[in-house]
Amino acid sequence: MELIKIQVTVNGSKEILDVPPNLSLLNMLRENLALTGTKSGCEAGECGACTVLLEGEPVNSCMVLAVECSGLSVETIEGLSEKEAMKKLQNAFIDLNAIQCGFCTPGMLISAFALLKRNPDSSDEEIRMALLGNLCRCTGYERIIDAVKKAARN
């Protein structure tokens, strides 16, 4: 397959990559850049485990092609973990035991991060809506929602 040259800013650093046209952003991150904090749970846009920020907005990276990201900026859990607002969320998740197997956690945190950036005093209902696309099979969600509220308060 013919490769296409793209330039993407990932967590602030410029990456120049030759990618096949059908490569997903998810696989670009995981396979080409070994940024494995972004998880794959369905590759059909149905679970949210692969959530990253594209130009600051949360997207399911399995549903975005790498070539579509040329010239754009992508932030993953690895990069976002440096930000104060993300640290607050992470600490709240940790304090409230909102993490079990941890597979949904990076995507969950990024969806929550994007929500709080947009609307720091989100209501319960808004938090639930924002996390609707992020499946978690372990925790029962309650603690995740409480953690987002806690991070918003701090």
Place this chain on the structure above:
Amino acid sequence: MKVETNIPELIGKDVQRVDVQDKATGTAIFTDDVQFGRNLLYARIKRSPHPHALIKSIDTSKAEKLPGVKAVATGADFPKRIGLYLKDKHIFARDRVRYVGEPVAGVAAVSEEVAESALDLIDVEYEALPAIFHPHEAIKPDAILIHPDLGEYEVANFIFPKADTNISNHFKVRKGDPEKVWDACAAVVNRKYYIPHIQHVPLETHVAVAKVDRAGKVTLWSSSQSPFAQRDLIAKALGMSPGNIRVIANYVGGGFGCKAGLTMEALPIALALKAKGHPVKLRLTREEEFYTNFVRQALAIELKMGCDKDGNILALENTMYWDGGASTEYGVNITRAGGYSCTGPYDIPHVKADSYCVYTNNTIGGPYRGFGMSELHTGIEQCVDELAEAIGMDKVEFRLLNAVQDGDILATGMKMHPTGIKECIEKVAHAVEWGKPSEPCAPNKRRGKGIAAMWKAPAMPPNPGSSAIIKLNEDGTILLGVGGQEIGQGAFTVAAQIAAATLGVPYEPIRVIGPVDTDYSPYEWQTVASRLTWSMGNAVKEAALDTRRQIFEIVSQAWGEEAKDLEIIDGVVISKASEREIPLKDFAVYGIPKNNFEGWIGGPIYGRGKFMPNYVTGLDKDTGQGERAVVHYTTGAQAFEIEVDLDSGKIEIIHAVSAFDVGRAINPDLVRAQMEGGIVQGISSTIFEQMIFKDGQMQNPNFVDYRIATTMDLPKRIESIIVEVPQDDGPWGARGVGEHPMVPTIAAIANAIYDAVGIRMEGPPFTAEKIFTHLKMKDI
């Protein structure tokens, strides 16, 4: 054994989990995150499109010639049968396929795309056979045999297959004689239920990477609850020594039973054997995860239960047909568990139970959180409700009257140990204000309350072992090695707490060695059955005691004191006699110098511990009787308040309460986290989940059509209550609780629906559509 009453401060403390910093920052390594470099090959599997067919021929020649293909494997290369309790499957199907999705051939290639294209080049010729999709069909005398050679299969000595039938296990319980007491009953209920197939749906699908070196040593990286059992099963399947197989198991992104035993992991090994030196990775797609590996098997259950006018349950007849699917290598033991726990948590004098594991051409049933108990209790707990109602007794009172108690002789002849089930029932009833009617929020809505109790024993062979090691580092930090797996439940954290509390050191310096690696970690049978806190916990405690003994030996020698006068507090060895003290870090590796440079005392400290129950007995083949069927039972109860919308049939959960007797909560917040996650998974299985099959092909293998609970489906209020009646041989009395929180859920919600609108359904899921139809049938 006597329960320890001296509880260290760290036991019962909500310390921070050992794994969460990594998990929160995306640095925790799951199997698919391990980097293998450019030599990595990708595997894809050619699967059966037929539910039942003979394989006439397989031609892989074209696939082998495709550029980029490095290995192709079929059943011809792997003649040995594999299985945990019954060896009834092959790595790849050989002469016949028995379910849609069964592996027929595999390809390893330089990319997934090439491997996928190679699959299309493999020609398989089938001759379709009649297929069976319901256990009732499969047990008919003229049913086609799915495993004609069943009589020749190797089987564990507590599993009883019937040759020349589709029954791979028949477990019987005979206690008293129900026939004699039906007439004496004031009320008898006869009921049938069907609990359909569901899937575990871990967020991380199965993934395994295998590598075979030139000398033939196999290394497997797998997302596994059972690295040691996997090693053993692979060794048997390939005729190898377990010593030549190494399994490395990183963090597991959700297991719930489906990553126990050995399933798809054998496939990349088969390919790696033909592409030596190359790591070969197989990662299941979400669709494959749904129906090509373990699922929760369906159950058709028939119950007859009777009680006297005072509410004492006198007799139970329980017939269970488990839809084991195409292979029942693991499922046969679910059938056994259903058998010995057939009464639910009640003291019933006359019991006749028959639990059948039945082959069908459905996908393979395997262990799922609860190991048959959710399905069983769905039937038992609705019957109990109906009996209480039939004699006009309050449903909570009825359960309290009949609940198992210390000293009761159970259906198998085992004597019950102390249990907090009554307290659990009382507490959940109290929490939902049992008996007090509540007002619906709108005229077209009805509210109801429901309760269900439960019990569950760890289901396993009689002798599953655990072990643990402890190593002291130069700076006084402590390495703790366990073979139990962290699958989200918090096993590593609890192990670290137990080690620290026993040693007399703070929690923070404990480092749990990971990933679990069969070459370096101590043995653990499997991370299943809610057995780790109890079994692995005992091993960790013994390793810590062994470490203490070594520490005291060194210090007592050095100081010329008696070991009995020494204590470890906060990582410092202290003498009660001389008041001398020395921190562990001052001698942990290098020892203590003798006076006047006359040499040294001590050396590296390395503690070890193990645990294996040695008291579980066999049960009689014809009666199920034996002295001790299981190690213990964890009991509990749940109560719900729900609201049914009469216009749509939709139910909303207003209040969901759990109480479980965990013996001793080592980390209470983690116990509550299990209860919450479990009850939501239970609610999801009650309201939404069902694998829909057509001619053996799953119709809904994706998250749109197979819906699981989301953030929008939560109860308005969830409450989790811990009850602690200690277990005599648990660490400080602890018992497991990982599975139990979803066991009573279906029944409790079914009972609440009945309370609200007076309908009972054959089985879950209680979708809005199903409820609405039932409401219409009753003109509500």
